[in-house]
Amino acid sequence: MSVFAEMRILVVDDMLTMRKIIGQQLKTLGATSISEANDGTTAWELLEKEAAGKPIQFIISDWNMPQMKGIDLLRKCRAHPVYKDVAFLMVTAEAEANQVKDAVGAGVDNYVVKPFTPAAFEEKMKAVYNKRFPAK
Amino acid sequence: MSFFEIVEQGEAAIIKCPEHLNGGAATEFFSLSQSWLTAATKLYVLDFEKVRTLDRAIMRPVVLFHQNLKKEGRFLFTINVHHEVDITIRANGLDSILTPKQNIAEAMESAGIPAPSRKPAIDVAFVNPFINATKMTLETQANTPVTIGKPFLKDGDNLEFDIAGVISLTSSAFQGSIALCFPAAVFLAIYSSMLGEKHEEITKEIEDAAGEILNIIFGQAKAELNDKEGYAIQKAIPTIVRGKTLQVHHLSRSVAVVLPFETAAGRFNLEISTQLA
Numbered sequence: 001m002s003v004f005a006e007m008r009i010l011v012v013d014d015m016l017t018m019r020k021i022i023g024q025q026l027k028t029l030g031a032t033s034i035s036e037a038n039d040g041t042t043a044w045e046l047l048e049k050e051a052a053g054k055p056i057q058f059i060i061s062d063w064n065m066p067q068m069k070g071i072d073l074l075r076k077c078r079a080h081p082v083y084k085d086v087a088f089l090m091v092t093a094e095a096e097a098n099q100v101k102d103a104v105g106a107g108v109d110n111y112v113v114k115p116f117t118p119a120a121f122e123e124k125m126k127a128v129y130n131k132r133f134p135a136k
Numbered sequence: 137m138s139f140f141e142i143v144e145q146g147e148a149a150i151i152k153c154p155e156h157l158n159g160g161a162a163t164e165f166f167s168l169s170q171s172w173l174t175a176a177t178k179l180y181v182l183d184f185e186k187v188r189t190l191d192r193a194i195m196r197p198v199v200l201f202h203q204n205l206k207k208e209g210r211f212l213f214t215i216n217v218h219h220e221v222d223i224t225i226r227a228n229g230l231d232s233i234l235t236p237k238q239n240i241a242e243a244m245e246s247a248g249i250p251a252p253s254r255k256p257a258i259d260v261a262f263v264n265p266f267i268n269a270t271k272m273t274l275e276t277q278a279n280t281p282v283t284i285g286k287p288f289l290k291d292g293d294n295l296e297f298d299i300a301g302v303i304s305l306t307s308s309a310f311q312g313s314i315a316l317c318f319p320a321a322v323f324l325a326i327y328s329s330m331l332g333e334k335h336e337e338i339t340k341e342i343e344d345a346a347g348e349i350l351n352i353i354f355g356q357a358k359a360e361l362n363d364k365e366g367y368a369i370q371k372a373i374p375t376i377v378r379g380k381t382l383q384v385h386h387l388s389r390s391v392a393v394v395l396p397f398e399t400a401a402g403r404f405n406l407e408i409s410t411q412l413a
Contacts, residue, residue: 014373016341017342021277021331092355114273
């Protein structure tokens, strides 16, 4: 069974097209529990709501969104008792050197640069999974 | 390691501030400001992009710095101030000291400094990153091979399309816009290749693909132009316009260059227009 099959995953992107692309690729990887949010503020509301029950375990977030940006969502997660260790993959179309440095400083687990192939996405997903859920 | 990073741009200097403007940062700011005051720099801009907290400790050295600059007819402004930080600034009555500006260009204009010389001629070095990014984006994300046709200067606004993604092109030296323009048949074919969904017409549900494709092209080209060529193009979020026989009118009065791309389903254009800020 896929390691992503039972995992609660949240996809955050202001563009429906990109949420669909990521959703399709997650399903190909075996994911079945996928939630979506169209900006960081909506994502945070969902995360707080779910924190007391069965929290989100893996977040895939766009960087550049109106209202709360991906990096601000990441910072809020890392400062939250439930989500401080949540798996976090940043998706960005802007891989400038200073931006990557900021993301690493804020505690991102990995990032995937758009445009990406399904193989590149799978590789990043697995790298984040292996970092956050190491085999015991 | 220093809390502050300073980037000089002719008569102006941008001071990139740390995430927390606390006591340690205040001590260093006071010390650095003594040397900044001896420089001939006419304008200092505090870049608050990373700033999340602003302690009272930083306020005194900043006020002193501002007073000393003002005495000599020099200027201090802020850019990229987050909402929460702005509230703190206003609550402490510092909004006349830490006057916010939209961007470096606006700060320089307020200080009476002409725009810096780094400006885009629409030449090969400026246009090539957009061509490469368009090919890579369409081929990688949308499984659509493309070939570039011969670029040409736009003559009036007589090119007609059905949907376009538009994004602003802004830096300290220039501003303009980029438009990615599709006939409906080409857009629908690209969408089908990208998501495996066939649609007969462009609907609200699928229209944002024009913005997302442009967003990826812009991000790729911007990274190359900023990191390798030294432009400071700012982030932007695309908008989508749709209609029958749409015409794109760029805001700037300068001539736009049109990059025509051929796909199996037909042609689409990327239009780049710039004007000095």
